[in-house]
Amino acid sequence: MSIYALSSGPGISGVAVIRISGLETKNIIEKLTNSELPKPRVATLKKINKIKENELIDEGIIIWFPAPQSYTGEHMAELHVHGSIAVVRAILDQLSKIENCRLAEPGEFTKIAFQNGKINLLKAESISDLISAETEIQRQQAVKIMSGSSSEKFNLLREKLLKILSNVEAKIDFPDEDLPDDVIKNIKIDSEKIRKEIEKILNDQKVGERIREGFKVAIIGPANAGKSSLLNYLSNRDVAIVSETAGTTRDVIEAHLNLDGYPVIISDTAGIRESKDEIEKKGIKLALKKAEDADLNIIVIEPKSVDFTGFLNDLVSEKAIIVINKIDLGYKNVNQQFTKFNPIFLSIKNETNLDELINQIKEKLKNKFVNLNDTLITRERHRQSLEACVNHLKNFEEKNSKEDFDKGAEDLRLATRHLGMIVGKVDVEEILGTIFNDFCIGK
Numbered sequence: 001m002s003i004y005a006l007s008s009g010p011g012i013s014g015v016a017v018i019r020i021s022g023l024e025t026k027n028i029i030e031k032l033t034n035s036e037l038p039k040p041r042v043a044t045l046k047k048i049n050k051i052k053e054n055e056l057i058d059e060g061i062i063i064w065f066p067a068p069q070s071y072t073g074e075h076m077a078e079l080h081v082h083g084s085i086a087v088v089r090a091i092l093d094q095l096s097k098i099e100n101c102r103l104a105e106p107g108e109f110t111k112i113a114f115q116n117g118k119i120n121l122l123k124a125e126s127i128s129d130l131i132s133a134e135t136e137i138q139r140q141q142a143v144k145i146m147s148g149s150s151s152e153k154f155n156l157l158r159e160k161l162l163k164i165l166s167n168v169e170a171k172i173d174f175p176d177e178d179l180p181d182d183v184i185k186n187i188k189i190d191s192e193k194i195r196k197e198i199e200k201i202l203n204d205q206k207v208g209e210r211i212r213e214g215f216k217v218a219i220i221g222p223a224n225a226g227k228s229s230l231l232n233y234l235s236n237r238d239v240a241i242v243s244e245t246a247g248t249t250r251d252v253i254e255a256h257l258n259l260d261g262y263p264v265i266i267s268d269t270a271g272i273r274e275s276k277d278e279i280e281k282k283g284i285k286l287a288l289k290k291a292e293d294a295d296l297n298i299i300v301i302e303p304k305s306v307d308f309t310g311f312l313n314d315l316v317s318e319k320a321i322i323v324i325n326k327i328d329l330g331y332k333n334v335n336q337q338f339t340k341f342n343p344i345f346l347s348i349k350n351e352t353n354l355d356e357l358i359n360q361i362k363e364k365l366k367n368k369f370v371n372l373n374d375t376l377i378t379r380e381r382h383r384q385s386l387e388a389c390v391n392h393l394k395n396f397e398e399k400n401s402k403e404d405f406d407k408g409a410e411d412l413r414l415a416t417r418h419l420g421m422i423v424g425k426v427d428v429e430e431i432l433g434t435i436f437n438d439f440c441i442g443k
Contacts (some may be wrong), residue, residue, distance in 0.1 A: 001022055001023075001100050001101070001102065002020060002021060002022025002024040002025055002028065002098075002100060002101045002102075003021055003022055003101070003102060003103070003104035003105075003108055003109070003112075004017055004018065004019065004020045004021075004028075004092070004095045004101060004102075004103060004104060005018070005103060005104040005108075005109070006018055006088055006092065007019045007078075007109075008017070008083070011083075011084060012083055013083030013084065013184055014082075014083055015080055015081070016080075016081055016082070016083040016084075016087070017078055017079070017080055017178070018078070018079040018081065018088070018091055018095075019076065019077075019079075019104075019109060020077045020078075020079070020093070020095070020101075021070070021071075021072045021075070021076040021077075021104075021109060022075065022100075022101070022384055022411065022438075023072055023074070023075060023079075023100075024098070024100055024101055025074070025075040025076060025077050026066075026075055028077070028095065028098055028101060029062060029064065029077050029259065029423075030077075030146065031051050031098065031434065032048050032049060032051065032094065033046045033047060033049070033062065034047075034049055035040065037064050038062055038063070038064050040064055040065065040066050040069070040316070041063065041064070041065060042063070042064075043060060043061045043062075043063050043080075044061065044062055044063070044064075044317075045059065045060070045142060046059070046060065046061075046062045046064075047059050047095070048060060048079065048081065048091060050094055051097065051098070053176060054356075055193065055358060056092075057087060057090045057091055057094070058081045058082055058084075058091070058422040060079055060080050060081035060082065061081075062077060062078070062080075062335075063077065063078045063080070063081075064077050065077065065333055067079075068116070069236050070207070071109065071113055072109055072112040072113045072116060072118065073113060073116030073117065073118045074112060074116065077094050079091065079251075098331065098381040100143075107128070109258065110127060110128075110154075111124075112123050114424060115152050115160045115399055117443065118264040119219070120151055120423040120424050120425075121422065121423055121424035122145055122150055122151045122374055122423050122424075123145070123146055123151065124147070124380070125379065126142045126378075127146065128147065129141070129142040129145070129212055129378065130142035130143065133260060134256070134263060135258045135261050135263045136213065136261035137211055137261050137262055137263070137302060137369065138211055138263055140213065141208065141211045141376060141378065144376065145376060145378065147158050148375055149374055149375065150374075150375045151423050153201075153374070154377045154419055154422050154423050155376075155423060156427065157194055157197065157419055157423070158416055158419040158423075160190060160194055161191075161412060161415055161416045162193060162416060164187055164190055164194075164412060165409065165412040165413065165416060166170055167187055168187065168408060168409045168412060168437055169409055172406060172409060173249055174206065180287070182213065188369050188397070191393055191396055191397055191412075192397060194393065194398070195390055195393040195394065195409065197391055198386050198390050199390060200388070201375050201386060202377070202383065203389065204377060205368065205375075205381075206377070207368070207369055207376070208376040208377045208378040208379075209241055209354065209377065209378060209379070209380070209383075210295065210369065211369065211378070212354060212378045212379070213263075213265075214263040214264055214265040215262060215263060215264045215265070215296070215365055215368060215369075216265050216267070216293050216294045216295045216296070216360070217246075217264055217265070217266040217267065217294060217295065217296045217297075217298060217349070218266075218267045218269060218287075218290045218291045218293075218294035218296075218298070219231055219266065219267065219268050219269060219295050219297075219298045219300060220272065220288075220290070220297055220298070220299055220315065220325075221271065221272065221299050221300035222270050222272055222301060222302075223270075223271025223272070224272050225269060225300045225301050225302050225325055225326075226302070226325040226326060227268050227269065227271070227300045227346050228253075229325075229348045229349070230268075230269050230300060230323075230325070230348055231253065231255060231267075231268040233348055233351070233354065234255075234257060234266060234358075234383055235255040235266070242335045247410065252267050252268070252269055252270075252283075252286050254266070254267045254268075258363055259361065259362060260364060261364045262362075262366075262369065264365070264373065267290050268288030269283070269286065269290050269291070270283030270284050270287045271284075271287075272284050272285065272287060272288070272398055274322060276380060281403065290294070291315055293317060294319070294367055295364075296319050296320070296361065296364050296365075296368075297315060297317075297319060297320040297321070297323070297394050298320075298321050298323055298357075298361075299311065299315060299316070299320055299323065300323045300331075301322070301323070301324055301325070302324065302325050302326040303324060303326065303327070303329075304421070315346075318395070319364075321357070321361070321364070322341040322342060322343035322344070322346065323344050323346060323357060324343045324344070324345050324346070325347065325348055326348075326349070327345050327346065327347050327352065328347035328349055328352065329351045332346075344356055344357050349442035378406055381421075381422075382422050385418040385419065385421050385422050386418070386422070387423075388414070388418045389415045389418040389419050390414075391410045392412070392414045392415035392418070393411070393412075393415050395411045396408045396411035396412050396415065399411065
């Protein structure tokens, strides 16, 4: 079975790229061009025709990649044609009529590349991240993962665990043979070293996930303090409805921003106040939950909100910036309870001191995106596998101290398996669908 798909973006463009991969690729190209295959990896101008009617569809560049020297490891070809919707549709229609040739599923080209050993799971995921990158720091992280340093680290740790496991299994297989004292001692030392290395990787403040998913900022505060106006200003567009009527925002409204290359997801939330309205009460509950999960909270109040101390005391922390809005209304005597939080006094209406707020947000971003580790964790599945590995190593160390080698070996096997799942060194069919379904069709 061969697969095909439009790999470039849909819509009108100067050039569109259609990919074909599989055993039938050679025959498919010959049928479309009514000529011999071009030389491998040489861009060749060819006429592309309807298969049975011999009617010209377009003239374009064809590049032929014989297996195994291709992206997928199978026979593969790329058709570079004019990016007309009609041209692309006509070629895809001809491909659909060829026997044993079907439209590719999302990420199927990359999935085949993984299955054929051309890439590992980490590289596959980094390719997806690179395609999705919207900011410079996201691009840099994806390229760093693609370079293979993280894969090399995880493979090295896995090989060390396998070496320990081989010594443990030797003791199980030959119980009458005494392992040298230095081997038993090294088993204990090495397993502890590996565990501490993984714990160091895990202690990364989730920088990799923040870069990939976006730094979460929640705008919270009492009703009618100017939260929606601030979201609109930072987004440079009207994302949220702004009204003088308190309680306009009931649900969480999100916008994706690029602040100096840092990806940010900023959320406007319902005004926090006492309410009997069931819908508004649910919105307030969502607001408090969003504040709890955020990396940074911007607490927006106004000078007359002097009775809101309970809310402030609950949410003021290292991850909060206090903003006193509406200074244009002439409130001069701000209650002293606010000044101890070093607030930023601003007027969103008159755009007063907003630069100071943005600079503070950027400083918070820089501090959160600092990671001294070369090995990056970019997905929750990586973190879960590493945490499971650490737990099994702890179990092994406890049993190892009692020389309970049979049970200790199983803990080592499980620890090794969880490390292998990150790069795809074990049977990981159950997670392949989740990973590759996030890809676009044609990749």
